Amino acid sequence: MLSEPTYLPARIVAPKIEAHFTAHQQASKGKNGDNVASPPQLEIIEAVIDVAFWASMRREEGRSPNISLALLQPSQSDKPLLFGEKLRLTPQNLIKLAPAVEQPGIHLGVWPDGDDLCIWGTTHSVPALCFVLEVVEPGLLVVKHRRVGGFGKYVNVAVLQGDQIKVLDENTMGIADCPQLIKSLQAMPLPAYMGESFNILVQLAASMRLHKRGGLVFIVPTGTDRWRDSIVQPVKYPVEPPYTAINDLMMSKASAADKLEWRESLLEAIDLIGGFTAVDGATVITDKYDLLAFGAKAARAANSQPVGEIIMTEPVADGRARRVHPAQSGGSRHLAAAQFVSDQHDAIALVASQDGQFTVFAWSEQVGRVHAHRIDVLLL
Structure with missing residues (x-):
């Protein structure tokens, strides 16, 4: 009994x-x-x-x-x-x-x-x-x-x-006021013939936490170099040509017989990028998941202002947004992420702490501030 x-x-x-x-x-x-x-x-x-x-x-x-x-x-x-x-x-x-x-x-x-x-x-x-x-x-x-x-x-x-x-609040994930974060964290649809959904960013976040060294990823728009204004030049470890395995796999066709191999290849490509986040500095990828650089040093762009107050949320039921100074969100990686997104409104930053915390930073047009969203509970 x-x-x-x-x-x-x-x-x-x-x-x-x-x-x-x-x-x-x-x-x-x-x-x-x-x-x-x-x-x-x-x-x-x-x-x-x-x-x-x-x-x-x-x-x-x-x-x-x-x-x-x-x-x-x-x-x-x-x-x-x-x-x-x-x-x-x-x-x-x-x-x-x-x-x-x-x-x-x-x-x-x-x-x-x-x-x-x-x-x-x-x-x-x-x-x-x-x-x-x-x-x-x-x-x-x-x-x-x-x-x-x-x-x-x-x-x-x-x-x-x-x-x-x-x-967990599975309806809004605590980010209803930030469309950029909703876009980045929602399930990314695979090609229709696969008949499945998969969240690449959540899987990358899980891979980043796995090495337990902490990590910082900047996700920048494809086809623009404006993100370089917020990076110390020259970039220490550029990837030339960009590593495009994830996007190539997302665009490729796989038969039913090859589906398992396709899945394994996709997870391996994500884990490879997750591994480079253990190198000191930021890993830079595009919004199509092409790897551009790693070990990059973030710096405040010329003529920009130091980031001040940010919005903090967490994807839990009854969670409330808080206005805090970026130093309250974490250490140096969190400050770098907040400043990068404040300078580059069309970018997203992912921060993994050594203690297991994981935060996504994006610009919220609605409140005119950087939005930091803690997603630890999604990754355990």
């Missing part, structure tokens, strides 16, 4: 998570032909979050667990690994299994068995809209699901850290 959750945020956030999955399951009916998971029930959501939280606070042989739990039956998975005997979903069992399943892409399969929740085995594949709970670090949990008809980074639904709850 399911126990009453003792981690209070589990009870608080469960109704919102249930509503999210139910709404998306209803909207997905009859679309894409995907194998779509059934929406999880309220008490199941509460119980899984509760057990995962208490497991995250324990250590086995001096190490905290990194675990991914997926709510699905074995029949909904492709080639699952089944345990000879199911294990009750308890913090102790999660701690003991964690060393075997800490590699990315491996999920512990969880499903009700009578009055209990049980771990039936492991899987690499989950259906679209399957409830996935990832234990990132002690006290930090992320609820997410695989995209319907898409690939790449999972869609995050909620982030819980201790007593803090962040439920």
